[in-house]
Amino acid sequence: GGSDEAKRRAGERAAEAVEDGSVVGLGTGSTTAFAIEAIGRAIDDGLEVRGIPTSFQSRQLAIDCDIPLTSLDEVLRVDLAIDGADQVSEAGDLIKGGGAAQTREKLVAAAADRFVVVADPSKLSARLERSVPIEVVPDAHTVVAKRVRELEPAGEPTLREASQKDGPVVTDNGNLMLDCEFGSITDPETLATQLSNVPGVVEHGLFVGMADAVYVGTDDGLEVRRF
């Protein structure tokens, strides 16, 4: 992973884009955590915003930072969503779900007028080539795994195992995670559609054409890519 300094730069710069009176999506992970903490400090200085958390982790951090919270049920629109990514392609497409939170992350990003991704250089890749996390309803994990192996191009699924518990990772929504290896993904849009069409898939971690900007923090600067 990247350095904390690079992540901090990206997160804090994204927090500066939050406007007074707005609704902001609060993503998951260590890079976005710097944005959430910076939004908390801005609130101490008088900024008025409401946040929509995307996971148990981001909700807890937002509460610790005294950020007033709301939900997609209660607002008509989200002004800005800020979130990290596991990989960012040159085209601005993303793989997410390393934190198993991609379903709510995608809901909030899709509801947002503007979606800003915060990253460090270790996340950048010409093409998407990490394994694609897929959240599946528990009863469907074997049938979804079978369908993933039969896709063209085929994927190799692995049920994500918990590290401090015997058995699988259970998501915030009570589902399971399949990490699916497709090699280098030449057509993310088609793969995204194929995965969405498999019954039992709750949401997959391909975010195609969703990011409006990627803030790439480095140890001594920040590069902004707009899409």
Ligand code: DER
């Ligand atoms: O997409 C994800 O699930 C990742 O956890 C993402 O949010 C990045 O996390 P990081 O900033 O800790 O690398």
